[in-house]
Amino acid sequence: MELRAAAVNALAQHRKVALLIGGAGAALLGLAVGYKYLRKPEKLVRVGVVSQLLVHPLKSGKALSVALAECLRTGLKFGDLQDRHWMVVTEDGHMVTGRQEPRLVLMRLTCEAGQVCLNGPNMEELKVPMENPQNRVLDCRVFGADIQGRDCGEDASSWVTRYLKAEKTYRLVHFEPQMKGRKPEETLFPKDEEVAYPDCGPVMILSEASVKDLSSKLEKPVTVERFRPNVIISDCEPFDEDSWEEIQIGSVRLKRVMACGRCIFTTVDPETGVISRKEPLDTLKSYRLCDPSEKHLYKSAPLFGQLHTVRKTGILQVGDEVFKIVR
Numbered sequence: 001m002e003l004r005a006a007a008v009n010a011l012a013q014h015r016k017v018a019l020l021i022g023g024a025g026a027a028l029l030g031l032a033v034g035y036k037y038l039r040k041p042e043k044l045v046r047v048g049v050v051s052q053l054l055v056h057p058l059k060s061g062k063a064l065s066v067a068l069a070e071c072l073r074t075g076l077k078f079g080d081l082q083d084r085h086w087m088v089v090t091e092d093g094h095m096v097t098g099r100q101e102p103r104l105v106l107m108r109l110t111c112e113a114g115q116v117c118l119n120g121p122n123m124e125e126l127k128v129p130m131e132n133p134q135n136r137v138l139d140c141r142v143f144g145a146d147i148q149g150r151d152c153g154e155d156a157s158s159w160v161t162r163y164l165k166a167e168k169t170y171r172l173v174h175f176e177p178q179m180k181g182r183k184p185e186e187t188l189f190p191k192d193e194e195v196a197y198p199d200c201g202p203v204m205i206l207s208e209a210s211v212k213d214l215s216s217k218l219e220k221p222v223t224v225e226r227f228r229p230n231v232i233i234s235d236c237e238p239f240d241e242d243s244w245e246e247i248q249i250g251s252v253r254l255k256r257v258m259a260c261g262r263c264i265f266t267t268v269d270p271e272t273g274v275i276s277r278k279e280p281l282d283t284l285k286s287y288r289l290c291d292p293s294e295k296h297l298y299k300s301a302p303l304f305g306q307l308h309t310v311r312k313t314g315i316l317q318v319g320d321e322v323f324k325i326v327r
Contacts, residue, residue: 044248044323051208051234052224053318057081058109059088059197060098060265063225068317071252073310074181074195075202076230080111080130083230084197085175087149088160090168093140095197098265101164103273116152118159118172121273126159128152130174138173142197145182149173149197188258188297193309201257201307204229205241210304213238217283225270226280227262229305233322241306246325251314253325259290261301 054063055078069076075083086109088096098104108119115127136151151157156172164170175181181194184201195202206229215221224232231249233241246255262284267276284302 040327043326045326046321047240047244047247047324048207048233048236048322050231050249050316050318050320050322052232053316054225054228054230054232055081055083056228056230057083057111058086058104058107059084059095060101060104061086062106062108062270063228064108064110066318068315070313071203071254071310071316072313073202075198075310076316081109082175082196083202084195086116087140087142087173087175087197088164088170089138089140089149089173091171093138095140095142096170098268098275099263101166102268102275103164105268105270106273107160107163116156116172118156118163120163123159123163126155128155138171140173142182143199147182147197148175148179150176190309200260201309203231203254203308203310204260204305205231205233205244205247205254205308206305207233207236207238207241209234209236209238210241214280214284214304217287218280220279222280223270226266226268227260227305231316236322242303244306244324246311247308248323248325249316249320251312252310252316253312254308255311257307257309258297259303260305260307261290261298262304263301266304 053066053069053076055066055069055076056063064078064081066078069078077083088104090096096104106121110117111130114130116130118126132153135153138149138151140147140149150173152172152174157169160170160172175196181196184193184195189201193201206224206227208224211222211224211227242259244256246253262281264277264281266281266284267278268274281302284304285300288302288304289300290298290303
């Protein structure tokens with residue numbers, strides 16, 4: 001009888017354990033099924049086509065139009081050239097842009113066979129080695145933040161100073177991979193975001209239609225190059241890009257962070273290097289100011305183009321379709 005009672009008791013315990021395990025399994029299965037149905041499915045909606053890719057190797061310098069580019073966390077890359085990884089600085093390390101020296105927009109920087117090539121109107125081309133152990137590292141000031149850059153030597157310094165017809169000495173610096181990037185000042189960017197020498201985020205998007213809309217309000221039309229975007233989109237309506245919170249282009253995924261607030265630099269003509277200090281900035285202010293609730297971000301700057309962070313790196317090509325990610 002004792003043996004039989006023990007067997008019955010063991011069987012009861014086994015059933016209890018089985019029920020507990022089964023219940024836990026059912027609960028996990030229920031959670032999984034619930035998550036599957038509660039999570040909003042992802043949908044890709046075509047919104048346009050990439051019509052141009054622009055890489056700006058030198059901050060404020062001439063853009064390089066490319067058919068294909070790598071899209072890294074720090075922005076676009078074409079060969080040895082990365083977007084805004086070169087910069088002109090004063091001898092004491094403060095950045096110089098087209099706001100102070102408008103003729104910078106006509107200065108072209110490329111790389112050939114391990115050499116940096118500098119070109120500008122009425123200037124003989126200069127080639128200097130990219131890697132020179134004698135070149136020192138300078139501490140620079142970019143929008144109030146401390147950052148470093150490798151000085152490209154006396155030859156580059158002399159060329160840039162003569163080209164800009166400057167009364168003080170200018171130097172050319174390069175942001176090296178081992179250097180610590182600058183965090184964008186705007187609080188909307190992720191805390192782990194780092195950039196080299198761009199004003200804000202790593203990728204800026206602008207549509208052809210938005211530029212055409214602006215040009216229709218001006219006496220003299222403007223081109224996309226004036227606004228220095230990276231990815232130009234066609235086959236969409238004006239300012240559609242304002243509503244694309246997350247997009248996919250090829251394998252690349254970009255997330256919108258904020259609009260691009262425009263400054264006096266937009267009044268520099270990219271074809272002549274002459275600054276007017278008037279248009280198209282005045283016209284933009286007439287119809288592209290921010291919502292009053294966002295004045296703490298943009299103040300009185302008109303909004304034109306959208307700044308994105310890179311969620312997934314990859315290759316971008318002219319002709320790629322652009323998809324808005326909808327959940």
